[in-house]
Amino acid sequence: MPSARPGAAESISNTIATGAHSRVLVRTVTGLEFLAAAELTDAGHRLIDMSTRQLVIDPTSANIITSPPRLADDLFLIGADVPDPGRTKADLSKLARALRRELTVPLLHWPGEAISVSASFLGRRTYSRFDIEDLSGQIIAEQTGGHYHSRRDGSRPPRDRADWRVVLDGTRARVAMRPFDAPLHRRDWRTRTVTGSLHPPVAAALARLARIEPGHRVLDxxxxxxxxxxxxHRTEPEASYIGIDRDSIAINAARANTDQTAGIVWRTGDARTLEGWLTGVDRIVTNPPWQVRLDIDDFSSHMGLWHHQLQADGLLVAIVNQSQAQFLRDDARWQVDAIHEIAVAGQHPRIVVARPTA
Structure with a gap:
């Protein structure tokens, strides 16, 4: 995971100790909001609000910084939570007044630091995201003694900077600072990818849904x-893991991404030819091709093999396209427990949780 900025955990702890609010804005993949909320509430934090792609959390400890949620795309400390100013450019004056009155800056800045702001909004407006960014960035710079870097001309902000996020959802305007050096979805272990590589927070959601326990044998x-x-493996390091792919380049990438101490076996080959080696599996957690950028032949035969490989009390968690999800739902060999519709990589796949029937 990205590194926390110096003082981030202490800022949360001190705020909690004084009894003041230190709310956090969590951004998610569309469709993972409820799962991300469950991850955070299981860690003891309080859910305040939930809408498309975002959660507002009242943290109960600094572990929201030291052990950030794996299902989150990103996380920010809220400096201002004010009414959405409205649809017209003239309404932005309301936002400026509210921020000058309400904005509280986390103590994670240093004088002269570069400031970058990224904004988004729901609904039609007569102003652009750059108008929001420039307005908010100037006010943040005033309060921190930093230097706001506008991206209106397309230039990139400096590498060393404080990143802020502004979200207008039609009801509230939230201005928040990232307490990490990069978005949470950027994993430190991820040095190599291949065509069809899954977004890490979505992969973390599959792992959570699989309910992997110590000693389980898990196959992808x-x-x-x-x-x-x-x-x-980061969710449950005491299980054993087997990854198979017929593309040797993919297997080499997986090995390059893997800590040598991790209990994961990578093997090149077609899983359908390795049936005898792969029986007695507790969990199959996988991302088969969606027939978008890669093809999969005879999806039914793969499902038959998975049914044979799983233990009677095993579980399949797969992210598939709409027709593949329907195929699983209609197949008598499987009992589908849940289907989660998400939006990722410009597609709308389904995460299917199923168990083999007798």
């Missing part, structure tokens, strides 16, 4: 660069 028959099993 389409492992690619290893994203799912590497995320699963």
């Amino acid at each position: 028959p389409f492992c690619g660069a290893g994203t799912i099993l590497l995320e699963a």
Whole structure:
């Protein structure tokens, strides 16, 4: 995971100790909001608000910084939570007044530091994201003694900077600072990818849904660069993991991404030819091709093999396209427990949780 900025955990702890609010804005993949909320509430934090792609959390400890949620795309400390100013450019004056009155800056800045702001909004407006960014960035710079870097002309902000996020959702305007040196979805282990590599927070969601326990044997028959099993290993390091892919380049990428101490076996080959070696599996967690950038032949035969490989009390968690999800739902060999619709990489796949029938 990205590194926390100096003082980030202490800032949360001190705020909690004084009884003041230190709310956090968590950004997610569309469709993972409820799962991300469950991850955070299981860690003891309080859910305040939830809307498309975002959660507002009242943290109860600094572990939201030291052990940040794996299902989150990103996380920010909220400096201001004010009414959405409205649709017209003239309404931005309301936002400026509210921020000058309400903005509280986390003590994670140093004088002269570069400031970058990224903004988004819901609904039609007569102003652009750059108008919001420039307005907010100037006010943040006033309060911190920093230097705001506008991206209106397309230039990149300096490498060493404080990143802020502004979100207008039609009801509230939230201005928040990232307490990490990079977005949470950028994993430190991820040095190599291949075509079809899964977004890490989505892979973490699959691992969470699989409910992997110590001693479980976990298989990914389409492992690619290893994203799912590497995320699963961080969730439950006491299980054993087997990743298979017929592309040797993908297997080499998975090995490059893997800490040598991790209990993961990577093997080149077609899972359908390795049936005898792969029986008695407790979990199959996988991302088979969605027939978008890669093809999969005879999806039914793969499902038959998975049914044979799993223990009677085993579990399949797969992210598939709409027709593949329907195929699983209609197949008598499987009992589908849940289907989660998400949006990722410009596509709308389904995460299917299923168990083999007798």
